[in-house]
Amino acid sequence: MSLDTFIEEYHRVFSRSSRTEYVPTVIKEAYNSVVIDVYGRRYIDFSSSASVVNTGYNNPKILDVVEKQLRKLIHYTHIYGFNEPALKLARKLISITGVVNGKVILGLSGSDANEGALFLSKAYNRRTYLLSYVNSFHGCTLMAAKASGIDLSRRVVRLLGEEGKTIFLPYPDCYRCPFGYTRGGCRLRCIEIVEEKIDELNGDVYGLIIEPIQGDGGIIPAPEEYISELQRILNKWSIPLIVDEVQTGVGRTGRWLAIQHYGVNPDIVTLGKALGGGLPISAIIGRSNIMESLPDFSYSFTLSGNPVASAVALAVIEYIEENNLVERARILGEHVVNELKGLMKEHELIGDVRGKGLMIGVDLVKNRETRERAVAEAKKVVWRSFELGLIVxxxxxxxxxxxxxxxxxxEILDEGVRILEKAIDDVEKGRVRDDVVKMVKGWGDY
Structure with missing residues (x-):
């Protein structure tokens, strides 16, 4: 089957609401940081399959755990009975997240983890409003979508007629400050807005959900002073702080959780993506008084706590610990940021480089003064990188x-950065044809 025929068949059988696409490649196999397509072409993967394979593709230790657990027990439902891998995983999650008096709910995806966190927070204090952020993304289930400020989610929620009790705050974006301040001259007006809004509502807020580094909204790390002030305000009103670590967690940012960069203790943490090393699993870890707010058995999934997924998630955490990958993410991230910032001297297309650990955003702009988003150029860079052997x-x-x-x-990381520079250079010099913009669909365009 030709590539075009394969993709046409995909479009014929899969709903467009379940996927998008960046580049036309059919991946057949993968090893650590490299993926190989059905034609044998090799690509360095800077995506980790949407920040999922933190421990690499086909990690031998993870494969060994999968095989051993499959031979012992594929499934016995955790919601009616008990299994050992789920218990070991839950204890480990409480340990690495540091949630005080923590309890755990296991699920299947980041969406259902955030959904459950919102359910629990609402049940805990029975208040009316949720605070979230412009350009945030928390998932595709109903409450998670209603909590998401990204444009696609807002359109879906409006289509379903579910607009309502979520109030969206400006995210503390130091590159594109919503209040027009320059970096270094900020007066933290963004945190004043939070306090004013809660005062206006007389504290009738059941939770605030935040990504410590906004992911699909643009890889934007919140400033340290913002998060500490945020917790002070929320504590004053006894409003739970819900921290969405679905994309940032499991060592990605050079800490187990991104919130640990800020010295803040959240009330609820959600994990997904990288937790299962490629298998579907998620987790809510929260203070026991919040986690016990719903009736028995009221937020459960038949396949949650699956022994194979639970055993693999535990193996992912142990592998990261044994190989000091949290610290490695910090060191390699600093190296990549320095390399990319060095490229800014030669490439005007790069407006900003930011992030923590190996969660890095390269902000492409048409003009550094106006900071106008270079959307077409970014798609061309994605396409040209693909042609040169890099998935980004x-x-x-x-x-x-x-x-x-x-x-x-x-050496592969450095090779990937060199490919990315070549792609940016080719775009700046007009070497990438215009029609690829229509082929790189992506999502979250503004």
């Missing part, structure tokens, strides 16, 4: 999302 995705229309596996070999 974009978010927010113009932000290149650099999230390779934490296990990526240093």
């Amino acid at each position: 995705f974009s978010v927010s229309g113009n932000i290149l999302r650099i999230q390779p596996p934490l296990t990526i070999e240093e």
Whole structure:
């Protein structure tokens, strides 16, 4: 079957609401940080399959755990009975997240983890409003979508007639400040807005959900002073702080959780994506008084706590610990950021480089003064990188999302950065044809 025929068949059988696409490649196999398509072409993967394979593709230790657990027990439902892998995983999650008096709910995806966190927070204090952020993304289930400020989610929620009790705050974006301040001259007006809004509502807020580094909204790290002030305000009103670590968690940012960069203790943490090393699993870890707010058995899934997925998630955490990958993410991330910032001297298309650990955003702009988003140019860079042997995705229309596996070999990481520079150079010099913009669909364009 030709590539065009294969893709046409995909479009014929899969609903467009379940997927998008960046580049036309059919992946057959993968090893650590490299994927191989059905024609034998090799690509360095800077996406980790949407920040999922933090421990690399086909990690031998993870494969060994999968095989051993499959031979012992594929499934016995955790919601009616008990299994050992689920218990070991839950204890480990409480340990690495540091949630005080923590309890755990296991699920299947980041969406259902955030959904459950919102359910629990609402049940806990029975208040009316949720606070979230412009350009946030928390998932595709109903409450998670209603909590998401990204344009696609807002359109879906409006289509379903579910607009309502979520109030969206300006995210503390130091590159594109919503209040027009320059970096270094900020007065933290964004945190004043939070306090004013809660005062206006007389504290009738059941939770605030935040990504410590906004992911699909543009790889935007919140400033440290913002998060500490945020917790002070929420504590004053006894409003739960819900931290969405679906994309940022499991060592991605150079800490187990991104919120740990800020010295803040959240009330609820959600995990997904990288937790299962490629298998579907998620987790809500929260204070026991919040986690016990719903009736018995009221937020459960037949396949949650699956022994294979649970055993693999535990193996992912142990592998990261044994190989010091959290610290490795920090060190390699600093290296990549320095390399990319060095490229800014030669490439005007790069407006900003930001992130923590191996969660890095390259902000492409038409003009550094106006900071106008270079959306078409970003799509061309994605396409040209693909042609040169690098998989890289974009978010927010113009932000290149650099999230390779934490296990990526240093020489392959450097090779990927060189390919990316070549792609940017080719776009700047007009060497990439215009029609590829229509082929790189992506999502989150503004």
